[in-house]
Amino acid sequence: MSRDTLIWRIAPPILRNAHRPQRIVERNAIVYRRTPMVFISGFFEPLFYLLSFRIGFGALIGDVEFAGMSIEYAKFVAPALMASSAMNGAVYDSTMNIYFKLRYSKTYDAMLASPLGAPDVAIGEILWAMLRGFIYSLSFLACLVVLGLAGSWWILAALPACLLIGLAFAAVGMALTTYMRSWADFDWVQTIMLPLFLFSATFYPLSAYGDFGWIVQLSPLYHGAALVRGASLGVATWGMLVHVLVLIVLAVVGLTVATRRIETLLLK
Amino acid sequence: MSDSPVILAHSLVKRFGSFEAVKGIDLEVSPGESFGFLGPNGAGKSSTMRMIAGVSPVTEGVLRIFGLDPAVAGSAIRNRLGVVPQADNLDGELTPLDNLVIYGRYFDIPRSECVERARELLEFVQLTDRSGGRVDALSGGMKRRLTIARGLMNRPEMLLLDEPTTGLDPQARHILWDRLYRLKQQGVTLVLTTHYMDEAEQLCDRLVVMDAGRIVAEGSPRDLITNYSTREVLELRFSAGQNAQHEAQLTGLGERLEVLADRVLVYTEDGESALREVHTRGMRPESSLVRRSSLEDVFLRLTGRSLAE
Numbered sequence: 001m002s003r004d005t006l007i008w009r010i011a012p013p014i015l016r017n018a019h020r021p022q023r024i025v026e027r028n029a030i031v032y033r034r035t036p037m038v039f040i041s042g043f044f045e046p047l048f049y050l051l052s053f054r055i056g057f058g059a060l061i062g063d064v065e066f067a068g069m070s071i072e073y074a075k076f077v078a079p080a081l082m083a084s085s086a087m088n089g090a091v092y093d094s095t096m097n098i099y100f101k102l103r104y105s106k107t108y109d110a111m112l113a114s115p116l117g118a119p120d121v122a123i124g125e126i127l128w129a130m131l132r133g134f135i136y137s138l139s140f141l142a143c144l145v146v147l148g149l150a151g152s153w154w155i156l157a158a159l160p161a162c163l164l165i166g167l168a169f170a171a172v173g174m175a176l177t178t179y180m181r182s183w184a185d186f187d188w189v190q191t192i193m194l195p196l197f198l199f200s201a202t203f204y205p206l207s208a209y210g211d212f213g214w215i216v217q218l219s220p221l222y223h224g225a226a227l228v229r230g231a232s233l234g235v236a237t238w239g240m241l242v243h244v245l246v247l248i249v250l251a252v253v254g255l256t257v258a259t260r261r262i263e264t265l266l267l268k
Numbered sequence: 269m270s271d272s273p274v275i276l277a278h279s280l281v282k283r284f285g286s287f288e289a290v291k292g293i294d295l296e297v298s299p300g301e302s303f304g305f306l307g308p309n310g311a312g313k314s315s316t317m318r319m320i321a322g323v324s325p326v327t328e329g330v331l332r333i334f335g336l337d338p339a340v341a342g343s344a345i346r347n348r349l350g351v352v353p354q355a356d357n358l359d360g361e362l363t364p365l366d367n368l369v370i371y372g373r374y375f376d377i378p379r380s381e382c383v384e385r386a387r388e389l390l391e392f393v394q395l396t397d398r399s400g401g402r403v404d405a406l407s408g409g410m411k412r413r414l415t416i417a418r419g420l421m422n423r424p425e426m427l428l429l430d431e432p433t434t435g436l437d438p439q440a441r442h443i444l445w446d447r448l449y450r451l452k453q454q455g456v457t458l459v460l461t462t463h464y465m466d467e468a469e470q471l472c473d474r475l476v477v478m479d480a481g482r483i484v485a486e487g488s489p490r491d492l493i494t495n496y497s498t499r500e501v502l503e504l505r506f507s508a509g510q511n512a513q514h515e516a517q518l519t520g521l522g523e524r525l526e527v528l529a530d531r532v533l534v535y536t537e538d539g540e541s542a543l544r545e546v547h548t549r550g551m552r553p554e555s556s557l558v559r560r561s562s563l564e565d566v567f568l569r570l571t572g573r574s575l576a577e
Contacts, residue, residue: 017343019376027370031361106357112323113351114374114422115343267323268284 020116024124025131038092039135045085047143053077054147066205067235078149079158079229080202085140086162087169087196087221089133094173095189098125099180108266118262122255126170133166134159150232157231165224168247171254172220178261196221220250274299274334274426274457275320281328282315289315291481292329297459299425302452304472305461306563308573311478313461314354317430320459322346334425347375350419350456354430356411358403364414365390365399372421382421389417393447409440416447426457433467445470465563477563479571489563496569497561498523500539504532504546504553517549526568535565 032038054074061073101107108121116124137159144150173189180186200221201209209216216222223243230240275297282290290312297303305313318324319331322342331338333345359367365386372382390396393413398406406414412432419427432448433441448471452458462468468475469489477485477492485492502522506514511532518525522536536542539558546553567573 023370023373023376026373027359027362030366030370105360106355107359107361109323109353110357110359110371110418111374113321113346113349113353114371115347115376116374117343267325 017117017120020120021124021127023116024111024121025128028125028128038132039139045088045136047140049081050074050078050140050143050147050149053081054149064205066229066233069233069235071233074147074149075151075233076205076229077203078144079232080200080225082137082140082144082158082162082232083165083200083221083225083228084197084202085136086133086165087193087224089136090129090166090170091133091173091189091193093129093132094126094170095177095180095186098129098174098177099183099186102178102262102265108262112262112266118267119259121262122174122258126167126174126251126255126258129170129173130163130166133170134163137162137166152234154234155232158228161224161227161231164227164244164247164251165221168220168224168250168254171251171258173254175254175257175261178258178265195219200225220247223247271298272335273297273332274301275303275459276332276335277316277330279329280316280319280326280331282312282319282324283327289481290319293476293478293481293483295476295483297457299457300455302458302471302473303460304468304475305459305478306463306465306468306475306567307461307478308463308571310480312481313478314430316478317428317459317461321349321351321428347422348425350422350424350427352412352415352419352427352429352432354434356415358411358414358418360403362403363400364395364403364406367403367414368418368421371418375422377422385421385423386417389420392420393417394443407440409436409443412436412440412444413447416444420451424456426459427451429458429460431461431463433462433464441467465567468563477567477570484570485566492563492566493561495566497565498535499537499561501559501561501565502534502536502539502542502546503557503559504534504551505530505555506532506551506553514551517551518546521545524569533565533568535561 057077058072058074063070064073064076066076111121112118141150141155141159144155196219199216200219201216202221202225206213206216223246227240227243230236273296275295277293277295279292279294280290281288281292293312293316305316307313315324319326319338320333322333322338322345326339334348336345338345359370362370368386368389369379369382372385373379377385387396387399390399393416395410395414395417398410403411403414416429416432429448433444436444445467448458452471458471460471472489474486474488475492476483485496487495511527511529514532515525515527518532518534522534522542524535526533526535534542543556543558546556
């Protein structure tokens with residue numbers, strides 16, 4: 001079909017120029033081909049967590065109740081850690097790295113002088129951060145399998161959930177990064193990430209939070225962890241659609257804000 | 269190649285909040301021309317260049333690049349442009365070769381073609397031996413050459429250069445001028461901003477002088493000198509702080525006088541006879557120099573200010 005036909009003219013630019021954000025991913029892939037260490041660190045981090053739960057806590061706590069099943073504690077925690085790994089990878093990339101490129105190295109100014117536009121840059125960077133998170137998730141999954149915590153083949157259904165988590169956190173991370181004014185502002189990232197990691201029904205079920213359960217449900221990671229846990233344990237509920245929707249909304253809002261901010265900061 | 273203008277601007281205005289950086293300028297640049305914007309910092313040159321490059325929205329007026337409106341066809345315009353920005357924004361995380369290759373990819377050029385072009389261009393800017401190193405290890409002149417090579421990856425019809433030789437040593441400037449001159453001979457339209465008169469004289473067929481957001485003169489370097497200056501200039505230096513004192517004594521000498529902080533300029537058709545007259549009037553300058561008129565004199569005449577900072 002010709003690119004001049006009506007359907008292409010009314011199609012949103014995101015569809016017409018879907019190939020453009022790929023260039024940003026390609027650029028980042030070249031950079032990381034030279035610095036594979038970040039992926040190796042992403043492999044060890046979840047491995048250490050898993051070992052500590054398998055060896056220590058698991059023995060102390062015994063089995064836990066989830067969706068009417070009694071499961072080994074490590075198997076309860078592992079999916080939430082997998083969700084966290086997707087979040088970590090995406091946030092690491094979409095905050096510090098993007099800040100550097102935006103404020104110091106002027107990488108985006110150079111990109112924007114080419115046919116690429118602000119939406120291409122935002123989509124490309126978010127996709128890359130999502131992929132980095134996904135690589136963390138994959139290495140985590142490999143650890144699960146090796147340690148015998150994978151449970152069933154259902155665990156594979158957790159992978160798309162991890163992609164969605166990465167997408168949402170990358171988009172929100174990039175959007176927030178465009179507002180940062182100095183490296184000191186990144187202390188906030190840690191300040192936000194740690195409670196998200198600890199209090200997203202990661203280590204104990206939502207019921208354990210009692211009356212404060214609604215606060216936990218404000219955490220995007222809660223929705224992500226619930227999806228990954230449901231998928232890996234083979235429990236599908238209608239409530240999962242809500243989790244999916246929350247993450248999609250975050251991704252769309254993050255992407256929109258990030259695009260606007262790049263326009264405001266660099267295309268003035 | 270058609271002769272319709274590659275740049276057409278009419279009453280072009282750029283405002284940042286309440287600050288008006290470009291105050292309604294008219295321009296027309298033809299294909300193959302070397303066109304310059306001459307002016308001091310803050311004259312509106314870079315703002316104009318950014319609008320032409322399709323990375324800064326037009327506030328008011330009309331701007332057409334290759335006959336296209338940057339507001340709706342920015343991407344298509346940028347596809348045909350090469351841009352060499354004032355501050356180097358090379359990708360420090362990539363090698364010089366990869367800088368060029370990935371930049372070509374932004375233009376959707378096939379990868380193998382990108383590699384081929386990148387090698388050719390590294391040769392052209394004499395950086396072949398540095399292709400695999402680190403960008404940070406390059407000198408200022410090398411970085412600027414690499415940026416020019418990057419701007420040529422898409423074989424642009426027009427190359428925009430914002431102060432291409434600012435901050436470079438004389439040798440690096442001459443290498444750069446030579447490369448730009450070759451591009452000009454190949455038929456690439458060059459559009460550059462500068463605050464160096466010699467650069468404008470070397471590279472520009474035609475230029476505009478900008479001051480405080482307006483175009484104050486337009487023409488070839490020679491035309492501008494003929495129209496706004498005299499054939500020769502006599503420069504006189506008196507002992508510190510005495511330049512102004514001698515102004516009265518110099519009255520009537522040459523066509524015009526310009527008293528600057530560090531020297532007095534006498535605009536005249538014949539510098540040597542003006543210098544004799546200075547001595548006849550009993551003045552003893554510490555040094556004197558008779559030279560041909562330059563664009564700096566044109567600028568001084570038009571704005572009352574020296575270009576040098």
